[in-house]
Amino acid sequence: MKIIKFTFALLLCATISSCSSDDDTENLTGKLGNIIIKFDNGVDDQDFIFGTSYNTSSGESYKLETLKYLISNIRIKDNNGDTFMYPSEKNVFIIDEADGNNAGEIWVTLNDIAAANYTEITFGIGIDQDRYALGADGQGDFLAKAEEEGMMWSWATGFRFTRLDGTYSSDTVTDEALNIHMGSVGTAVDNYREVTLSLPNMAIVREDKTPELHVKADIAKLFDGTTSVSFDEGYSQVHVDETTTGVIANNAMDMFMVHHVHND
């Protein structure tokens, strides 16, 4: 297998170099590289740490033991306006804070990306209706993984797009349960959202250059995004309710920014 891949790569190089010698602008056609996306969860200007108390604008505080979300349908746009869609069957990821490295970063590596200079990234938070309608088709081991990670409901069929478990305190309660399990409910409630982020500097993908996108995710925005919510007032248990899940889904869109891109 490896040898075949290698031969293929060699063949590819041979073909391309033999044909592209007539001009000296870099010909990227058919060349592939990789991208690494580092998800880095934080709260405002602090790093996110399990069991640490954070405040919301409504004067409440929360501590988390679980912090996971689903990312899917990643695609990137280059400086010619062409979009590269990562293959659908591999294009769904569970971002689990517990998988973070010592720097608290969760790495997602995308392989075989068309070599180009990328300026923009788009991805979905959750599972879109088209993917859901496929049922098991094309999902490989993802379903087992999602179930193992507690990203599927057990009492109904569906995915949790966010899974935050912990406790919150307010003027009236101390260390009450906090569970934010937002998701879509069949076709009736669609909480899938997409965000498009421009890259502060170009991500240069080449066969020998793997850029790293440092994506910051500000968890505070979930509760203080477009809409500020109060745990005491209906947001300590977010599961299926159409209104509360929708508010959290919209707030999730405010969470992400590409802080910088490392080109090597």
Next chain:
Amino acid sequence: MKKIFLLASALMFWLGCAKSEIQENYVPIPLEVEQPSNFPDIVYNLDNNLVTEAGFELGKRLFYDGKLSANGAIPCAFCHEQAFAFTHHGHTVSHGVNGGIGTRNAQPLQNLAYQSEFMWDGAASHLDFQPIIPLTSELEMGETLTNVIDKLSLDIYYQEQFKKAFEDGEINSENMLKALSQFMLMLVSSNSKYDKYVREEDNVMLTQIELDGFETFQNKCASCHATDLFTDQSYRNNGLSINPKLNDEGRYSIFENPNDKYKFKVPSLRNVEKSFPYMHDGRFATLEAVLNFYDSGLVNNGNVDPTLLRNDNTYGITLNEYEKESIIAFLKTLTDNEFLTDERFSEY
């Protein structure tokens, strides 16, 4: 030129992989999921999961295999027995691993290809995903998908059969769920006496009492038990008293919408003669009890279907003795013995 070269090398690459990955054993022989002329259209997307002989066989084996449960003793078929239209015979509510008692009466498994939502409250909105609920429920099979896949991977039968059933031959959650769907999609009950009568097959006629029952049924029941599936697939509250021990709020648990309180999916009445006991909690043992309930047992639990309100401001469907008797005679024409004894679906 370059393009051709690329194509050729891509082909070589593909062939190289193909040898090791595509199984020679995979020879798909398609099976047709019936579309009876008196049924609504199939809603399951068969293009995404071609039903094949090997896939169906695999699904059937999985359905009857206790390996899918934590204690090895609770296959799907434990709660879904063919002779009783794949219900849990004699149980009001089902029980599973380690004596865990569920809260609901097992539904019949039939004609699933024509429906888009499943379970009494519609909690399953794709047939492929439905099995995840019983598999992982602590009251039912108490397993995890990962663990079940690990167990299957050690079994020689499954090592062979997944290769026959799926092009990539992988033993994974995708293929396991697809195989279960293939088995369940084939569970079509469409050859009852009633079906033959409405499709004008084999000169089948209904008796006078059956015809009378059919007429009363159309007037008084078919607004909910609609189409030849005998369900309009909506969620309704038919005025059952609340069992405080279970306090099952039905559809309400899905969206927490107060308007959904105590609503349950209108059940199909096919094979209803065999699928007793009745209602989401199995509270009625006989069809007589069901009809007596409709006539005089409804309670105003706060959200009863408005169509069930009578002129005297009570809830119910007024039925005289002959109407009850004839409706029951009619309901028995929905029994499909070909389906209940079809050897393609039996364990042995």
